[in-house]
Amino acid sequence: MYCSACGAENSDNSYRCDSCGAVLVRTVDQGGSGNVHYDPEGLGPAPDRLAFSIVVTMLCCWPFGIPAIVYAAKAMSANGQRDYMQAHEMTKKASTWCWVAFCVGCAVWGSYGLFIVLMMVVGAAGAAGAAGAP
Ligand SMILES: [Zn+2]
Known part of the structure; x- marks a missing residue:
């Protein structure tokens, strides 16, 4: 450089x-x-969503995280080619998929947690019932 x-x-x-x-x-x-x-539209390079998409893929919901990573990678390569219109478009899609993965991940982990709690309650009640039986 x-x-x-x-x-x-x-x-x-x-x-x-x-x-x-x-x-x-x-x-x-x-x-x-x-x-x-500078591009004629004055957009500048699109923000990088790759880290965010990788985190949501690992922690939340990979079926929705994979397209987020793919779009984030496309945005980065479009940034590299100074195709900022394309980069912003791809970043927008990556963000959308990130939030979808994040929300679905929260819902899945939330209901999983609820299921565990429910099982513990039912299990405790069952154990209490068994202990009380003659
Ligand atoms: Zn110098």
């Missing part, structure tokens, strides 16, 4: 410019001038 202050070329993972010491800002454009490219 190129330093935005002096234009010197630096390795992609360096934090400061070797030439002038300016903090390097990583831009979407890795292959070219190092300038930030």
Whole structure:
């Protein structure tokens, strides 16, 4: 990548410019001038929903989390290609699937918890009944 202050070329993972010491800002454009490219609509890169979608997939409900991850990954690759319209579209879909997974996950875990409590109550009542029987 190129330093935005002096234009010197630096390795992609360096934090400061070797030439002038300016903090390097990583831009979407890795292959070219190092300038930030703005899309005509002014959207900018779409937010990254990948971490959120992975968390809901693991903790909540994977059948709904998988499409969230797929759309989040598509959004990231669209960001990389500076196709921000597409990136925002994909992020929107990823967010929707994240919330679906999250809500379904809450409902499933909630009813599972309720079922456990119910079983414990029934089990305790059954044990009490058995102990009381002659
Ligand atoms: Zn520099």
